[in-house]
Amino acid sequence: MSDYYEILGVDKGASEDELKKVYRKLAMKYHPDRNSGEKEAEEKFKSISEAYSVLSDPEKRANYDRFGSAEGFRGAGFDPFGGQGFGGFGDVFDEVFGGFFGSSGRARAGRPAQGNDLRYDLDITLEESAAGAQKDIKVPRWKDCAECGATGSASRSKSTCPDCQGRGQIRFQQGFFSISKTCARCGGSGQYVTDPCDKCGGHGKVREPGTISVKIPPGVDTGTRMRMTGEGDSGMNGGPSGDLYIIISVLPHEHFNRDGPDIYLQVPLTFAQAALGAEIEVPTLEGAAKVKIPSGTQPGASFSLRGKGIMELGARHKGDQIVVVNLKVPKELSPRQKELIRELDELGDEHASITDKIKNMFAGS
The missing domain is CATH 1.10.287.110 (DnaJ domain)
Structure with missing residues (x-):
């Protein structure tokens, strides 16, 4: 039992x-x-x-x-099973192994079949996403075995399958019905390998790494999917190769944050620069640029550098670089500096909003 x-x-x-x-x-x-x-x-x-x-x-x-x-x-x-015998389990075997096993290395019923699609996760820098880049990646793929010509046979020859007698199908009786199933031994090809290739083990395929050159266009962002036709696993029985999908992930930048076509930069200002105004130099993806800070600038104010952002895929113009300023408060003050701040505090109500902010920041530090 x-x-x-x-x-x-x-x-x-x-x-x-x-x-x-x-x-x-x-x-x-x-x-x-x-x-x-x-x-x-x-x-x-x-x-x-x-x-x-x-x-x-x-x-x-x-x-x-x-x-x-x-x-x-x-x-x-x-x-x-109704007496279907060995050949009746081809569907079960193919379901688990994807039709990619057996000495013949063939797809079900010997028909041409496209190879599997593959995925590759590629990390790039913000600079590369903005300007584009050329990257070489190594992707392991199933390729036709050169040793046996993808036949799976050391002699590159095959014999008639003993289970189906070369028909590729096994017929069995279930009650009053006669049912045919794909032969599990030969996968429906009707041929059988008696001398498996040493290199591929009779599969007709070998898994080997390959270097692929990927051209990354300007404007890609995290989640962008690039399709490379024919760069997946090789096909079965002369079928076409699958495709390779490159999934882009843009690494965090030390200074910039991206939001679509725009990039953001946080810049600290001294109290004097914010109160009196100044011209400061800030980094961009294309080099340094100058930003004019007007007098009385408040913490959190932003200034745009037009065209200094990123050109998104399919767009005609670049986004902007947004410079957000924050007040830099010293943690230590000399007696003279403290005296000057007290004098400023006594000048009148017109400066109350600024001095209150300074006091609050000092209290927080």
Whole structure:
């Protein structure tokens, strides 16, 4: 009496992810392509595929748990496999391995299939996002094995699949119906590798790093997605390669904060500069620039440097650089400085607002 949980070596509370992880490990170990001619391994593969086929399906699993055993499950008048044999588990295997396993290394039914799309997270500086940049990145990708010409065979030749006799489909009877399923051994290609390539292990694919040059246009921001057509994993059976998606993340800057096309800069002013006015020099993304501070400038006032911001993607003009000024209050004062501030405080109500702010800042420091 078979127990699907025992076959997979999991308890009855195993999650879907746990089941998938265990099945992947066991299927890799007992797959017929890795155990050529070993009947025991083939039977073991059938058993674990059957168990996973039931336990990975919530409805089938609930029914199975209700009856308690494979025999009891079938005794209720429902047989999920109906004598379909080894070939009937191709869909289960492909679901877990994405059709990317087997000595043939082929997609289901041998049809051309596009390779997987890939994602790469790229960090850039604010300066690079403003001016654009050229970056070289290393991306590991599945590529056709050059050793075997992507055939998976050391001799670059294949034999007729013994399970489906070259048809790519296995036909089985379920009651009055005749049903065909994609052959699990050959993936529907009808061919089988007897001498797996040493380099790719019979997959026809090898995972290797590749250097890709990425041209970053001016104006990109955090979250910008760039698509590089054909730079993903190579396709199956002559299918096109997938795409590579570059996700941009702009690193924090020491001085500037970005808000769309505009950038902000906090600049400290002395009390004399704020009260009497001054011309100060501030950094921009393009070099230094001068800002005229009028007399009586209050903390938090802002001044715009037009065109010193960033040109967003698709825009024609750059944003502005916003300079926000703050009052720089000394933590230590000489006796003479204190005396001068007291004199200023006594000058009259017209200076009350400024001196009050100074007092409050001193109190806070």
